[in-house]
Amino acid sequence: MQEERRVISVIVANEASALSRISGLFSARGYNVVSLTVAPIPESDYSRLTIVTVGSVRVIEQITKQLHKLIPVLRVSDTQEMIEKEMVLTKFPITEDLNNISVLANAYNGKIVNVGTDTIIVMIADEPKRVEHFLTAIRRYHPLEIVRGGTVAVDR
Numbered sequence: 001m002q003e004e005r006r007v008i009s010v011i012v013a014n015e016a017s018a019l020s021r022i023s024g025l026f027s028a029r030g031y032n033v034v035s036l037t038v039a040p041i042p043e044s045d046y047s048r049l050t051i052v053t054v055g056s057v058r059v060i061e062q063i064t065k066q067l068h069k070l071i072p073v074l075r076v077s078d079t080q081e082m083i084e085k086e087m088v089l090t091k092f093p094i095t096e097d098l099n100n101i102s103v104l105a106n107a108y109n110g111k112i113v114n115v116g117t118d119t120i121i122v123m124i125a126d127e128p129k130r131v132e133h134f135l136t137a138i139r140r141y142h143p144l145e146i147v148r149g150g151t152v153a154v155d156r
Helices: 018-029 057-069 098-107 128-141
Strands: 004-013 032-040 046-055 073-077 082-093 110-115 119-126 145-148 152-155
Touching: 004 018, 004 057, 004 082, 004 152, 018 032, 018 046, 018 057, 046 057, 057 073, 082 128, 098 110, 098 119, 098 128, 119 128, 128 145
Parallel strands: none
Antiparallel strands: 004 046, 004 073, 032 046, 082 119, 082 145, 082 152, 110 119
16 A cells, blocks of 8 residues: 655644643554644644654544544644645854855755854755755755754645
């Protein structure tokens, strides 16, 4: 069976152990979580989880059905019509070509966010596939550290 990458958006009530129940669901059934981001929804008693997972169509169906059954879950959305963004922070030695790094960051919706005595830090926020391209492109500049955030998404 062919596996596909899916982004699932889940709205949950802000209550203790809500995240534990959702992660427990994935753990108990052996589903893989590629990335998970959580943040409160402003001016509400709810939070939004964005889960990126990989599985067959059948597995994705099972995941969404199981998520619907969890008590703190208000809504589950797994449409493929989402706008996705991912953030990356990368630290480079100050001795690298800063002009080329800055141009590269701009091309991927990013910029230099910190300059120290020995290092610079670049932040980009772009679609997950473009983030992969950025990470490939920066290899020649010898990044010291790369911190990649999870995907956030919203329905179109």
